[in-house]
Amino acid sequence: MSLSPERTVAELRELQELTGDENGAQRVAWTETWERARAWLREKVAPTGAEEEIDEAANQWFTLPGASERALLLGGHIDSVPNGGWLDGCLDVLAGLEVLRRLAEEGTPPLTVRLVNWADEEGARFGRSLFGSSAAAGSMNDQDELRERRDADGIALPAALAEHGVDLDGALEARGQLAGAAAYLELHIEQGPVLESLDLPLGVVLGTFGVERHLVTFRGQAAHAGSTPMDKRRDALAGAAKLELELREIARRVGGGAVCTMGGVVTRPGIVTSVVETAECLLDQRHLDATWLAEMLSNAEAASRRFAHEENVEVDWDKIWSIEPIPFDERLIELADEAIMEVAGSSHRLPSGPLHDAAEVARAGIPTVMLFVQSLRGLSHTKLEDTKEEHLELAVQALDKLTTKALEAFA
Ligand SMILES: [Zn+2]
DSSP: OOOOHHHHHHHHHHHHHHHEETTEEOOOTTSHHHHHHHHHHHHHHGGGTOEEEEOTTOOEEEEEOOSEEEEEEEEEOOOOOTTBOSSTTHHHHHHHHHHHHHHHHHOOOSEEEEEEEOSOSSOTTTSOOSHHHHHHHTOOOOHHHHHTOBOTTOOBHHHHHHTTTOOTTGGGGGGGGGTTEEEEEEEEEOOSSHHHHHTOSEEEEEEEOEEEEEEEEEEOOOOBTTTSOGGGOOOHHHHHHHHHHHHHHHHHHHOTTOEEEEEEEEEESOOTTBOOSEEEEEEEEEESSHHHHHHHHHHHHHHHHHHHHHTTOEEEEEEEEEEOOEEOOHHHHHHHHHHHHHHHSOOOEEEESSOOHHHHHHHTTOOEEEEEEOOGGGOOSSTTOOOOHHHHHHHHHHHHHHHHHHHHHHO
């Protein structure tokens, strides 16, 4: 019984049958359907002999002992968003399972190999992404805020977790799981259009973008739309509009995959008969390089001040949230490139816009890399999410080759 990538595709369909409906995947974390998926995974892994352990944050680990206790980790997440796709997260877990089967059959690997199904990557029910991986990585520090969170039915987060055997404060104990980790590998669908546009099945992920989110408020003067001449206006929306168009120039100048988005503008008083007094703009900027990200931010700030001056309005900046770029391990990036070249003939390196569990593991100082497989039409978090079966099979092969290379390199 050697590696069978077709089996992974068949099992993805089986999981979708078991836990999805006509609207898509329904494996939202901390629900019965999610537990059903975890039980199903348990049954699938059992024949490999890998031992199961559920940690304090509900991460599901399967350990295949190797010659060394140091461990190579393969990870993913079986939870989905409501009405999600058939691949996001579970491809990673099921491809890892297939690699685990191959290794178990061949005997004792040089390193211990652990497959991890992270708990609640999506944060779909309580709006807190990367729950299990951040607990394991030791970066979770928002317990007090999480205690107050409720789902759409008013159920508090601690109560929902307790139903699945998790104590919110105790979840931090999961950090012991990464103690002996040598490296971490994760395969994921791209969830974007880049690989498809290049006509490539697979790519190596360089790291996850740093993000700067700000609320930018322009303040002018409300005035009658009929009686105020054009040259006497202090129109806050004019400043916002200039900034929105300048963002394209900033992203183009900085390059390297830079993206800037004005995701929303709220204007007040917001009536047809008044010049806009305040325009509140939601700004999101992302880059893989911290220096360039800082450059983008200062460019946008300078531009906003220039436009405020031109329009005779004021501008204020308030930070909403930010995170540093998280680069992946250079040695593993090389190995991943080689693995992809071997199975697909050509490779491509790209950053990840979305965060993934891999980013948490990398933040904890463990050498990490991800593989992306092409997403059709770049769609994800919808039942329309799809990837060609032949590409899924190549992805399983690439993860398998990368595992072999990592076992040699880190043994
Ligand atoms: Zn995912």
